[in-house]
Amino acid sequence: MGLRCGMRTTKCQLLVTSLCVMLLGLSIATLSTVTHYGLHFALISDISLESNSYRVIHHAAFYFGICLSMTLILAALLSSAATVRESQCLTAMGFFCFALAFCGLIPAACWRFTHSTEVEDSMMDVYDLVYEEVRRNASSFRRHELTAIHEAFLCCGKHSPFGDTANVERKTCPPGQVRDAGQDCLREIQDFLKKHMNFVSMLLGVTIGFTVYGMILTSFLWFSIHFSSNLDRKGKYILRER
Numbered sequence: 574m575g576l577r578c579g580m581r582t583t584k585c586q587l588l589v590t591s592l593c594v595m596l597l598g599l600s601i602a603t604l605s606t607v608t609h610y611g612l613h614f615a616l617i618s619d620i621s622l623e624s625n626s627y628r629v630i631h632h633a634a635f636y637f638g639i640c641l642s643m644t645l646i647l648a649a650l651l652s653s654a655a656t657v658r659e660s661q662c663l664t665a666m667g668f669f670c671f672a673l674a675f676c677g678l679i680p681a682a683c684w685r686f687t688h689s690t691e692v693e694d695s696m697m698d699v700y701d702l703v704y705e706e707v708r709r710n711a712s713s714f715r716r717h718e719l720t721a722i723h724e725a726f727l728c729c730g731k732h733s734p735f736g737d738t739a740n741v742e743r744k745t746c747p748p749g750q751v752r753d754a755g756q757d758c759l760r761e762i763q764d765f766l767k768k769h770m771n772f773v774s775m776l777l778g779v780t781i782g783f784t785v786y787g788m789i790l791t792s793f794l795w796f797s798i799h800f801s802s803n804l805d806r807k808g809k810y811i812l813r814e815r
Contacts, residue, residue, distance in 0.1 A: 580797040580798070583793050583794050583797060584794065586790055587653075587655075587656050587787070587790040587791065587794060588653060588656050590786055590790060591648075591650075591652040591653045591656070592649070593783050594646075594648060594652075594784070594787055595645070595649035595650070597645060597776070597780045597783060598641075598642040598644075598645030598646040599642065599646070601638050601641055601642040601645065601776065601780070602638065602639060602642035602643075604638065604772075604773070604776065605635050605637075605639055605642065606635075606639075608631075608634060608635065608638075609631065609632075609634075609635035612725050613725050615631075616721055616722060616725050617696050617699050617700070617722070618631040618632075620699055620703060620718055622699060622702055622703070624698070624702065625695075625699055626695045626698065627695035627696050627699055630691070630692055630695060637677070641674060641677050641678070641681075644670055644674045645780070645784070648667055648670030648671045648673075648674060648787060651663050651666045652664070652667035652671075652787060652790075652791055655667050655791070655794065656794070659798050660798075661795055661798050661799060664791050664794050664798065665791075665795060667787075667791045668788060668791040668792055671784050671787040672788060674780075675781070675784045675785065675788065678777060678780055678781045678784060681777060682774075682777050682778070685770070685773065685774055685777065686774075689770075692770065693767070693770075696766065697759050697762055697763065700722060700731075700762060701731075701759075703718055703719050703722070704730075704731060704741070707719050707741055707744075708741050716744060716745055719741075719745045720744075720745045720747075723745055723746050723747060723758065726758060726761045726765065727747075727761070728757065728760075728762075729746035729747070729758065730745075730746060731757050731758050731759050732757060
């Protein structure tokens with residue numbers, strides 16, 4: 574009786590957890606897509622510089638996010654099916670998907686905190702290189718790229734120690750926008766990324782919590798199904814004719 578009651582409780586919790594994990598998987602897929610194709614990130618990634626280190630991070634984050642979201646959604650679907658059908662095989666597969674997602678989430682969270690400024694630095698390096706190329710030779714191609722960055726981040730120029738920047742900003746800043754300390758592009762890029770990465774960190778933390786809880790529930794459900802089937806077989810006898 575106690576085992577059946579515990580199994581029912583576990584099944585209810587696992588269904589709710591599976592729903593939350595599926596929503597988190599969809600959220601990660603949406604965030605990865607928005608980050609990959611969003612104006613601010615795609616603009617920096619598409620700038621044709623040989624030393625554009627942000628491009629590697631940009632593509633790696635997208636593919637990692639899509640793979641992680643698919644693993645989470647699969648784990649949620651398998652766990653839901655295992656709960657309804659009380660299948661040990663589906664429960665084990667659900668646990669495996671949760672464990673696989675956990676193995677991907679932990680390195681991602683560690684990378685986020687050990688390389689907390691790498692994304693910011695790579696994006697600001699790209700802006701610095703484009704800005705200095707425009708300041709030195711006023712290339713029309715680079716000038717269009719710099720203008721696009723200014724329009725996307727709603728900023729204008731930067732404080733440069735290499736000389737007067739008024740000429741560059743007059744040609745590349747949006748019309749009617751006057752540069753001041755609050756519109757420095759390096760600061761605007763840093764503030765934008767800080768908000769974005771804080772949201773990513775929160776999403777990773779919540780997902781790790783639900784993934785661990787899903788692993789606990791699927792393992793408990795597997796053992797409950799296993800011992801329940803053993804108990805059902807006890808006390809059954811086969812009468813043989815003499």
